[in-house]
Amino acid sequence: MSITIGQYYPGDSFVHRLDPRTKLIFLFVYIFGVFMCDSLIGFCLGGVVLALAVYLCRAPFLSVIKGLRGVLYIAVFTAVFNILFTKEGSVIFKAWILTVTDVGVLTSAKVLLRLALIIIMSSVVTLSTTYMALANAIECFLDILKPIGVPAHDIAMMTTIALRFVPTLFDDLEKIKLAQMSRGASFDEGSFMQKIKSIIPLLIPLFVSSFRTADVLALAMEARCYRGDVGRTKYKVLSFCAADHIVTGFVILFGAAEVFLRVWR
Amino acid sequence: MIRAENTGFSYRTEKGAYRALKNVSIEIRPGEAVAVLGRNGSGKSTLARLLNGLLIPDEGRVVVFGRDTSKDDLWEVRKSCGMVFQDPDSQIVAGIVDEDIAFGLENTGLERSEMEKRIDEALSAVGMSEYKLHSTQYLSGGQKQKIAVAGIAAMRPKCIVLDEATSMLDPEGRRSVVSAVKELQKNYGISVVMITHFIEEAAQCGYVYVMDGGEIIMEGSPEDILTRDEELRRCGLEAPLCVRLAEAFGFEKKLYGDDEICALLCERIKNGEGDNLPQKITETVQEEKKKPTGNTGNTGNIIEVRSLSFAYGREKILEDIDFGIKEGSFTSIIGHTGSGKSTLLRLLNGLYKPLDGEVFFKGENIEHIKGIRNKIGIVFQNPDHQLFEETVLKDVMFGGLNMGMSEDEAKKRAEKALLAVGFPPEKNERSPFELSGGEKKRAAIAGILIMEPQVLVLDEPGAGLDPEGKASVLETIKKIQRRGLTVVMVTHNMENAAGLSDHIIILSRGRIYAEGSPAVIFNNAGDLEGIGLEMPAVAKLRQKLGKKGIYVPDSIFSAEKFAEYLKYSGS
Structure with missing residues (x-):
């Protein structure tokens, strides 16, 4: 590995x-x-x-x-x-x-x-x-700024999720790239403008799939009783x-x- | 107890409201397992989301263990009724298994010491204890789903709803998730609601609802519901093989076990029914027996794979793969998740470079063939990974334009390709994102066909579709093959492979485990279940009958032909 x-x-x-x-x-x-x-x-x-x-x-x-x-x-x-x-x-x-x-x-x-x-x-x-531990630490530092309205918990949770989904996104991107290559797309030929244009068939499916993932994730989190930091305890104290x-x-x-x-x- | 009373629900879209549920009433008693069956779009997932307050009904009400979801604290509702979703990748929040299971517990404000206890308990309940400190990223789909189940179980709910939670898994993964959930039901008295289109999963439940068009069409015990083949077909489903056989022979309609139906069939046949074997059936059977494996209209193989190996870093994915594919044939490459079948597929048209060995197309090494990807076209599993244009037609044209066709030429060919895959022409100008799963799949196949490849390779073409959608897409692929295209299909579904292909390659742990015609594979290939696959129901029954001295030709794989043959053969 x-x-x-x-x-x-x-x-x-x-x-x-x-x-x-x-x-x-x-x-x-x-x-x-x-x-x-x-x-x-x-x-x-x-x-x-x-x-x-x-x-x-x-x-x-x-x-x-x-x-x-x-x-x-x-x-x-x-x-x-x-x-x-x-x-x-x-x-x-x-x-x-x-x-x-x-x-x-x-x-x-x-x-x-x-x-x-x-x-x-x-x-x-x-x-x-771990991502969770890093996020906890960030949340803890940001807590000091909470009185001036910094949403410490949300920033920390967003960081964790972003980090957690980086590998998933790369996986998706790889699959999309292969699928478009199978349709004759090439990503490293042609002029600068052509290269820019060739990214579109990658970006749109990537956006669509990440929005779908985000949708399901939000539902799954809600189903597991997530509602921000209201009454929330920590596993890793x-x-x-x-x-x-x-x-x-x-x-x-x-x-x-x-x-x-x-x-x- | 969970009760939905005359509930209705509409989704609001730009084009107005879409009524997904109409007057639906269901009831789930404590400790009971309930299945909700139906085709895609029948409203079953919407119903699931009403059950734990993710959606609130427009009409009627849902009462979850005494709490009305439109009035009471949703938080308490969700605590008592957990939900596992379809996509294993999208519902895991944390990078480490124990942290993910802790997520729900953290949300409910549990003490740390209690969390430790519950995490261990939940992991052992689903048989994943040794994975406690593993990274969630490297688990298989089945393992991820078991972690999702554990994450819900740790919250000690009274009910778990599985929203098609097994539909993206291979047979082994599906079996292990279902058995983990059944253990929870047995040991902790948790009610289970399985939203599914696998009839075998419904047969294991205590009560079954069948939905179609947003309504409950049938409900009752599995014994009662799953034996009504004709009505099930109208809802896009199909009764199990034993029921269809029983119907053909006029036995009492029951959910028979394999041994039971076998004994009944033996008795009937040995009593000498059906000496009146009609000419027509004999002919088709004979013909089918005589038909050679593979359409050998052309000498030599169109694709030849020689001692192929592949590795990611130090991890060997494929080793010593050798096989040939005849022109015009239908080959299925079957294997469990992680058997290397997807990698093999990517090696076939040079998307990946082999570590060792070669792939030949019509006798020439593909590395030296310019535009090999137009000749061997690969359709990937998820159409969402390739559809991107404004309209379906433009999207299909993409491959043609990349080959250097003129706009007009590409358009003409795209229309032809869409017609060939049975895509409804009136939707050619629609956005590909508005299509149903089956339509997307067809558009994706057309997107490859426009390049007029000589070999069409498909990765799991039935994935994500319901039984009806799957059958019709597979039928289309078979039609395309009959017109002369060589087809290679990668799948973990033996049932599909058995009926369609004339050549089967079974992969296990990166090596070829067995190769041959379906008849050879399913009768003498050894322990297929041991390598995480599932024998087709017909093949299983054939083996059992064979042991009792009743012979059914190896080439018969459809339930109908099987019944017909038995009915008219006799001793």
Whole structure:
């Protein structure tokens, strides 16, 4: 089974058992920290933290990396672009209209490293957290905004359902694509306008089928007594335990360290 | 007790109100299993939705365990009467099994500790305990439906309504869902309402309602209702085989078990009735026996598959598939869900590339044939996945225009194709989204036929249709084949395959399990039920009779011919 980005991998590791709120806070602070870091020591620190998280998550990371290939290609492409178009610094290599400078190489390497760290850390979080748990965490954070009229529960429920139906939609899209290809449709030939036009036979059936799915889902939810968050209890109760406090403290230290390294370098 | 009293319901559409239910009264007693039968559009799903307050009747009233759905708290109504829908994919809310079952419990405000208990209880009641922490996405259709049943059962309702909940499943999935629901009825005294068009499911219930045109046409015990073949036919249904045989022989009308009817038939035939075997019948029977398998008008196979394999990542889907398809023949590829039959179909016209092996069309590897998809046309299972244009005619023209036909040419051919599939011409200018299930299916087939393929491949052409609609679409396909087109049909329905095809390939776990003529397959193919399939009722009976020394030719698959043959043969 291949693992794609954003997918949950069932397990019972230390990371799996953490409160989803902890994981979200962790991810945000980590991303902040990674954007802060600019020095070798800063990047090392980020790498060590990531390695620790990966180790504690106990998911099959080789297949995860494979699943991330697409995203990593984009990152590498961006980096190469960055190298070729940076004109500052001393020139290392020059041929035809291509110029490579030391500053260019360095900035690109940093961008690439940051992206890699962030993407892999995000996968650690999505691999170890179910959609429901993520939604619960989001709902909990948004609860603070409830007094000013933010519908926290609805946003959370919509997020869960959207995530739950992503694979279903992709399945449908694949089937629609095959059905139209059987009728001689092609999706990668012709001019730009033709390509745009060729999407219509995909989009309309996809819309029709997702509206139908939405209809049935709404009925099924109603039949199971759903009526918003009125009198609703939670199966997965969020509770901060010792491990959550430690992890949160740890990541705040990490963030502070990165800021320190950046400012007092 | 649930009671609908003289209820009526109208859907409001742009074109005015459409009256879906007229003066319907039903009653479901505690612990009882009730079936509601009827063709698509008979109003049975509307009735189901009245029963738990998803719809409120315009006329009359529905009282669910003492609560009037138009006056009382709908929430309480839905708590006591749960509902399972047809589409396994659309009704699961969460990504993990236990979280999905918890959904209803969360809505009713249950304590967490109680939830844990109920989730375990419900999962074990449907036999899915080991899947508690599995992702819902990778379950089979049957398993998804059992999770949906568990999600309702966990709320401890007094009644479960199954709205065609088994119609999208293969025989194995259907059996397992029905037996899970029956266990609930037995162990917890839950009433069950089965909205269905499977007569076998209705036979297992205690009381049967038959609907047509928004009204209850018949009601009574299965023994009483399911034996009235003629009246059932008027409602788009059909009595079980045993009843039709009993009728042909003038036995007492009863729902016989296989062994019972077998014993009765033996007795009658051995007593020497029907030495007067009329000439005509003998001829047709003889003819049918002599008819060679496959129309071998042309030498060589039109499609030749050689040591074909396919895998998704490391997971092998198909392994070492070898077969040939004769020109002009009708081949059925049969297999349970996950047997690899849909993948095989996609390999036939190069939509997927094989991992290993080759597919030949008229002796040439399809990889080297330009426009192979016009020559081997595939009609996919769900017409909604391909219909997109403003009108049916334009939609059918799509394939022709893609081939480079002129607008006029495409239009002419589209009209011809629609005529060939028996699509009502007055609806050519309608939007494809306004059609009935059977009409959509026909439009979808026409959308492939316009390319004038030499092989027509169909994935589960009867899916989602009621018995009548299915029979008539299949008949159309048979007609198209008789006109000279080679047809390949992928299905899990043995009954359909038996009557139509002259060549059958059975797949199990990605390999060919058996191959041959229907007669060979259904008489010596071994344990078909063991690989998640179902023997056709006629074949089952034939085997039983065979053991008692009564021979019925292998080539007879329709109940009528079967009865005729028995009636006139004698000892």
